[in-house]
Amino acid sequence: xxxxxxxxxxxxxxxxxxxxxxxxxxxxxxxxxxxxxxxxxxxxxxxxxxxxxxxxxxxxxxxxxxxxxxxxxxxxxxxxxxxxxxxxxxxxxxxxxxxxxxxxxxxxxxxxxxxxxxxxxxxxxxxxxxxxxxxxxxxxxxxxxxxxxxxxxxxxxxxxxxxxxxxxxxxxxxxxxxxxxxxxxxxxxxxxxxxxxxxxxxxxxxxxxxxxxxxxxxxxx
Amino acid sequence: xxxxxxxxxxxxxxxxxxxxxxxxxxxxxxxxxxxxxxxxxxxxxxxxxxxxxxxxxxxxxxxxxxxxxxxxxxxxxxxxxxxxxxxxxxxxxxxxxxxxxxxxxxxxxxxxxxxxxxxxxxxxxxxxxxxxxxxxxxxxxxxxxxxxxxxxxxxxxxxxxxxxxxxxxxxxxxxxxxxxxxxxxxxxxxxxxxxxxxxxxxxxxxxxxxxxxxxxxxxxxxxxxxxxxxxxxxxxxxxxxxxxxxxxxxxxxxxxxxxxxxxxxxxxxxxxxxxxxxxxxxxxxxxxxxxxxxxxxxxxxxxxxxxxxxxxxxxxxxxxxxxxxxxxxxxxxxxxxxxxxxxxxxx
Numbered sequence: 001x002x003x004x005x006x007x008x009x010x011x012x013x014x015x016x017x018x019x020x021x022x023x024x025x026x027x028x029x030x031x032x033x034x035x036x037x038x039x040x041x042x043x044x045x046x047x048x049x050x051x052x053x054x055x056x057x058x059x060x061x062x063x064x065x066x067x068x069x070x071x072x073x074x075x076x077x078x079x080x081x082x083x084x085x086x087x088x089x090x091x092x093x094x095x096x097x098x099x100x101x102x103x104x105x106x107x108x109x110x111x112x113x114x115x116x117x118x119x120x121x122x123x124x125x126x127x128x129x130x131x132x133x134x135x136x137x138x139x140x141x142x143x144x145x146x147x148x149x150x151x152x153x154x155x156x157x158x159x160x161x162x163x164x165x166x167x168x169x170x171x172x173x174x175x176x177x178x179x180x181x182x183x184x185x186x187x188x189x190x191x192x193x194x195x196x197x198x199x200x201x202x203x204x205x206x207x208x209x210x211x212x213x214x215x216x217x218x219x220x221x
Numbered sequence: 222x223x224x225x226x227x228x229x230x231x232x233x234x235x236x237x238x239x240x241x242x243x244x245x246x247x248x249x250x251x252x253x254x255x256x257x258x259x260x261x262x263x264x265x266x267x268x269x270x271x272x273x274x275x276x277x278x279x280x281x282x283x284x285x286x287x288x289x290x291x292x293x294x295x296x297x298x299x300x301x302x303x304x305x306x307x308x309x310x311x312x313x314x315x316x317x318x319x320x321x322x323x324x325x326x327x328x329x330x331x332x333x334x335x336x337x338x339x340x341x342x343x344x345x346x347x348x349x350x351x352x353x354x355x356x357x358x359x360x361x362x363x364x365x366x367x368x369x370x371x372x373x374x375x376x377x378x379x380x381x382x383x384x385x386x387x388x389x390x391x392x393x394x395x396x397x398x399x400x401x402x403x404x405x406x407x408x409x410x411x412x413x414x415x416x417x418x419x420x421x422x423x424x425x426x427x428x429x430x431x432x433x434x435x436x437x438x439x440x441x442x443x444x445x446x447x448x449x450x451x452x453x454x455x456x457x458x459x460x461x462x463x464x465x466x467x468x469x470x471x472x473x474x475x476x477x478x479x480x481x482x483x484x485x486x487x488x489x490x491x492x493x494x495x496x497x498x499x500x501x502x503x504x505x506x507x508x509x510x511x512x513x514x515x516x517x518x519x520x521x522x523x524x525x526x527x528x529x530x531x532x533x534x535x536x537x538x539x540x541x542x543x544x545x546x547x548x549x550x551x552x553x554x555x556x557x558x559x560x561x562x563x564x565x566x567x568x
Contacts, residue, residue, distance in 0.1 A: 217328045
């Protein structure tokens with residue numbers, strides 16, 4: 001059906017999509033995870049209430065999350081150029097993807113950590129645990145299942161964004177779909193990219209859920 | 222308020238003029254008002270009150286999970302108010318605490334839970350593991366070390382929580398409604414365990430509860446808290462036999478079941494009998510009825526056999542004939558029972 005050249009191009013761009021998705025998710029976690037933890041700690045009922053810090057983080061997160069991704073993509077071009085040296089291509093796309101994903105991840109982390117039973121936190125406090133102990137030994141391990149589910153949601157969302165970035169020369173499967181399907185009317189190639197994207201989402205979702213379940217000790221075995 | 226006979230032993234916890242006020246948006250709620258209480262080493266001190274009386278707030282003030290609005294708490298002579306966060310954390314390690322809903326780490330194994338305070342205390346791995354296994358042996362769960370809490374029953378979870386609370390070798394164990402989520406048989410076994418811990422390890426225990434039977438079962442001393450105020454304190458057998466306050470009487474006679482019946486009866490002369498030393502095998506009430514020759518009505522009976530001795534209480538409605546009623550009271554007194562006249566039990 002497809003020539004060998006096209007197949008290898010699809011394969012190559014699948015890898016590029018994965019590269020962009022995984023790399024930006026990882027970097028976004030480096031930023032978003034501490035942000036989420038700080039949101040929980042500084043909240044009014046948190047372990048270390050700090051109204052100013054909470055409000056500041058809250059505003060930043062809301063602000064970044066309310067900008068549509070396509071606009072953010074264009075908006076951060078100067079920053080992208082400053083960091084990567086150019087504004088197009090897979091590596092450059094990682095910059096806007098990370099900026100879009102970090103506040104999203106911060107919110108996911110925040111809500112998952114909030115789910116941890118306050119009674120367990122109180123028990124840890126009663127044993128003389130400090131806030132660092134509580135975050136590393138109670139909040140994160142107890143929220144493990146939810147945090148893995150979050151990561152799956154984050155990966156799938158960023159995968160979608162990365163395809164969007166393709167429309168402005170970001171590389172990857174989205175780029176192929178636009179170039180061949182839209183500009184050259186090669187609908188079959190566009191369909192192939194769509195199928196590949198659907199498959200990627202399915203695999204990520206399945207693997208994430210399996211991992212979350214496998215690591216959950218609350219389930220009676 | 223404390224009796225002199227335990228002035229000799231060391232005061233573990235001293236509560237001095239403690240008040241706690243919670244501020245909500247448009248009101249101030251005074252949860253605790255001027256509480257003064259000494260708890261001595263080796264005691265099992267029950268703090269009992271109806272729900273909302275402020276007892277859970279009080280127990281949280283003992284390790285400063287809640288900071289009092291006014292007053293001081295001294296643990297082993299040291300004022301918690303003078304401590305910075307770091308000192309407070311190291312003091313908390315000397316005060317174990319267990320909870321109504323156990324509050325175990327659900328993603329850690331039983332062993333992992335008991336190891337938690339040891340990790341915080343930076344006890345080296347092998348030594349910590351040995352200690353944790355010893356404690357699991359003490360609570361009878363050696364075979365469950367690798368199991369996760371979700372696979373345990375409520376009673377087993379509370380045992381794990383007890384082992385965890387003991388891991389840092391505390392001098393004091395605080396129990397916040399620790400048996401309220403458990404069935405009666407499990408409650409009994411947990412109370413027995415607490416009693417054993419008190420005797421064998423010499424740990425002072427504070428038990429917060431709304432249940433009189435918990436206090437009767439294990440406590441040496443009791444404090445009754447009512448509407449944020451300490452109504453009465455003292456040795457359990459003393460307070461139980463001679464309650465001075467309404468709050469105490471209400472707690473001891475808490476039983477809704479008889480209310481419907483009471484209004485149908487004619488006589489208003491009621492007495493409360495407290496059983497503390499009579500043989501369970503002696504049919505006191507039946508003998509009394511036989512000797513006086515008139516029936517009585519039992520309005521409330523809550524007695525149990527502890528080691529062949531009857532413990533508990535009864536409320537009797539005596540015959541309208543005052544002479545016969547008096548004869549009954551006399552009879553009971555000859556049987557060395559504590560008899561208390563109740564003036565307003567029947568409306």
